[in-house]
Amino acid sequence: MIPLPQGTVLFDDADAVARAAADHLRALCASAPHGRIAVCLSGGSTPRRLYTALAGAEYADLPWSRLHWFFGDDRAVAAEDDLSNVRMAREALGPASAIPAGQFHPIPMADGPHAAAGRYEAALKAFYGAETLDPARPLFDLVLLGLGEDGHVASLFPGQPALEETTAWVVAVPEAGMTPFVPRVSLTFPALASARSVLLLVSGPGKRDPLARLAAGEDLPAARVRGPVRWFVDRAAADV
Template identity: 65%
Template sequence: MVAPPPAATILPDADAVARAAAERLLAVAAGTGRAAICLSGGSTPRRLYALLAGPEFRGRVPWERLHWFFGDERVGDGPEAGSNRRMVEAAFGADSPVPAGHLHPIPTDRGPEAGAAAYEAELRAWYGADGLDPARPLFDCVLLGLGEDGHTASLFPGKPAVAETGRWVVGVPEAGLAPFVPRVSLTLPALGSARSLLFLVTGRGKRDPLARLAAGEELPAGRVQPQGDVAWLLDQEAVG
């Protein structure tokens, strides 16, 4: 069995991970003011988003107060590129409960650098400042995954974007894994500016990166340092 990260909860399967994530997200979003959630791509988050919009959770989510941002996006129109925005919109459904203007996608109608600059400007406007204050996180909750090479968002091992400390959003001209399309990604400082950080990790393919993290290897997923709490939700397949 792979040694799980600290603050990890091991659940039976991906559906259980999605359900536990929904409950945690609701707890983080409790309150009276607006809240910002940073979304992740992938199959397990897709289950989470569909669950939130489904009959069990739909009435419990304070949709009118929540704003949904993205941790990364693929730039390109081809079907091989995929799209986190399209995935999220499909998961929320044709009768999406997200109010108009509350979903904040990363621009993909321009190159990765221009898209990154535009999204950083939007995040700064939302935040109301040009510098991140540790006492006032950018996001209430950041959802992240773990790639088979240890990447998270579109921050790949050995790529320059991982070392970026000044910018909030960067263009990633070359991905470290397929599909090898340009990306736009939030940086480690932006992803870490969170009251709560939640990793959703499922499947046998995640055992190797989990083992590498446990061995102390400095992978991008292990370098996100939130200002609040961090939790890992793993399924049994991921740890063996």
């Protein structure tokens, strides 16, 4: 078994990880009975399982009219493109979620990644109601992250300048660190850490290598995630 990060909860498989994350969101909603609830979405196969679960009857009791959906990153492609996290999330959440207009907040990619980063940061600040993040008042209620096979989270890849950003909330990523090699837009570590809860969803044998490298102390992007972090990991990833 690979040594796992502090705060890890181990599950049987990817479906169990997704269900646990859905239950975690339900609990967060119950603990905030009034006002808006902001969720930052991730791309990837395990998050997709989560979104599909949320659209099912089991989670019809979620306060959909109060939930706002944002994105931790996306590829600089049209929202209808197969590579778009927006498309994936819309398809997985489906009509059962009945997300009200104005509560689904995709990254606006029409004018390229640099313009998109500026516009999305402005949108986040408008939603938050301030120009700087207050540690006592998180931007998000829940941030969902996956773990790339190279150790990246969101679109924060090893060795890239975006890892060192401490002021901006959103950055353009002109060169992706792995396939597909298209430009991206990503939230920064300070924005991702501004949350009541951060979940890293990790499943499948392809994630054994980055987990092992993290356990060995390698400075991968995932090691830099801060905030109230929990890791939901399945047995295949943990090599159990």
